[in-house]
Amino acid sequence: MNLSRDQLVDLYHRMWLIRYFDEAARALFMGNMLRGTTHTCTGQEAVAVGACAALRRDDYITSTHRGHGHCLAKGGDPRAMMAELLGRVTGYCKGKGGSMHIADLDLGILGANGIVGGGIGLATGAAYSADLRGSGQVVVCFFGDGASNQGILMEAGNMAALWQLPIIYLCEQNQYAEFSPSRPFIAVERLEMKAQAFGMPGLTVDGNDLLAVYQAVRGAVERARAGGGPTFLVAHTYRIEGHTVGDPLTYRPKEEAALWKSPERDPISRFGRRLVGELGFAEADLESLRQKARADIDDAIAFGKASPEPEIAALWEDVYA
Numbered sequence: 001m002n003l004s005r006d007q008l009v010d011l012y013h014r015m016w017l018i019r020y021f022d023e024a025a026r027a028l029f030m031g032n033m034l035r036g037t038t039h040t041c042t043g044q045e046a047v048a049v050g051a052c053a054a055l056r057r058d059d060y061i062t063s064t065h066r067g068h069g070h071c072l073a074k075g076g077d078p079r080a081m082m083a084e085l086l087g088r089v090t091g092y093c094k095g096k097g098g099s100m101h102i103a104d105l106d107l108g109i110l111g112a113n114g115i116v117g118g119g120i121g122l123a124t125g126a127a128y129s130a131d132l133r134g135s136g137q138v139v140v141c142f143f144g145d146g147a148s149n150q151g152i153l154m155e156a157g158n159m160a161a162l163w164q165l166p167i168i169y170l171c172e173q174n175q176y177a178e179f180s181p182s183r184p185f186i187a188v189e190r191l192e193m194k195a196q197a198f199g200m201p202g203l204t205v206d207g208n209d210l211l212a213v214y215q216a217v218r219g220a221v222e223r224a225r226a227g228g229g230p231t232f233l234v235a236h237t238y239r240i241e242g243h244t245v246g247d248p249l250t251y252r253p254k255e256e257a258a259l260w261k262s263p264e265r266d267p268i269s270r271f272g273r274r275l276v277g278e279l280g281f282a283e284a285d286l287e288s289l290r291q292k293a294r295a296d297i298d299d300a301i302a303f304g305k306a307s308p309e310p311e312i313a314a315l316w317e318d319v320y321a
């Protein structure tokens with residue numbers, strides 16, 4: 001594994017940053033501080049952080065409705081993200097986009113997306129652009145197991161394989177699609193079998209093992225950058241919380257989430273154990289990184305709350321239609 005100590009520190013801190021960001025988003029939503037709705041990715045942090053660790057700053061990602069983790073993993077600013085959720089002018093979209101419209105083009109974050117599967121077309125277009133420009137950039141397209149049934153994947157996957165585009169279709173199999181388990185709605189036995197229809201490699205990885213995700217994505221990124229074409233990668237994970245914040249979760253047994261929250265399965269605990277057991281970190285190092293992440297998110301919340309709301313006249317700015 002070719003990650004430096006500093007990089008490992010950053011990855012562990014980033015996982016906690018995501019955990020605390022979403023914890024704060026939930027609390028703010030329940031406290032009527034957020035408009036619209038919001039989705040947390042608690043339990044899925046290793047997919048976002050492991051994948052983005054394999055990318056360059058100028059590589060692209062496209063995200064989903066459950067996108068806070070993807071954006072933070074690619075380097076998104078927690079202050080500008082929290083301000084956006086709170087509807088403040090200092091937010092990524094000047095407070096007019098909210099949770100599902102966070103983008104940062106300087107960091108290659110081409111946008112979260114409220115349209116299930118919507119990122120698949122954008123990501124494939126970005127990969128085509130990178131290929132035409134010969135820029136060497138690679139795209140990671142995050143989407144869910146539910147989104148894997150959307151028609152756009154058939155069109156985009158075919159095109160990407162035909163033109164050998166530099167893209168990784170990274171399906172987060174978190175076992176749920178909105179208020180239903182995803183399994184009964186997927187005909188193939190294993191999701192990665194869909195890759196065969198497109199004519200690209202289909203791989204699978206333990207999505208709660210950060211280093212395994214990193215290795216798998218890194219391999220696919222290296223191949224894509226060298227002109228070897230796209231990869232379809234399925235990361236097995238679990239959506240610990242409800243579909244949206246406030247979902248009463250009547251459709252699944254309580255014990256199931258408890259099992260995935262346990263230290264044996266929780267992706268942050270698992271990575272922490274490897275850092276201590278195999279990579280020479282002390283428990284105290286991990287504890288201070290966790291506390292730093294907590295402080296960073298407290299700072300982001302304070303920043304957001306202290307920022308002004310947009311003026312009414314701003315309704316007419318940045319309008320393209």
Ligand SMILES: Cc1ncc(C[n+]2csc(CCOP(=O)(O)OP(=O)(O)O)c2C)c(N)n1
Nearest residue numbers: 066114115116144145146147174176177178
């Ligand atoms: C085109 C479209 N259809 C339906 C919806 C409503 N919807 C929002 S999230 C979701 C389920 C998505 O499941 P999955 O892709 O597995 O993502 P997850 O929520 O598990 O992260 C649905 C059906 C939508 N937003 N867009």
Ligand SMILES: [Mg+2]
Nearest residue numbers: 144145146176
């Ligand atoms: Mg899902």
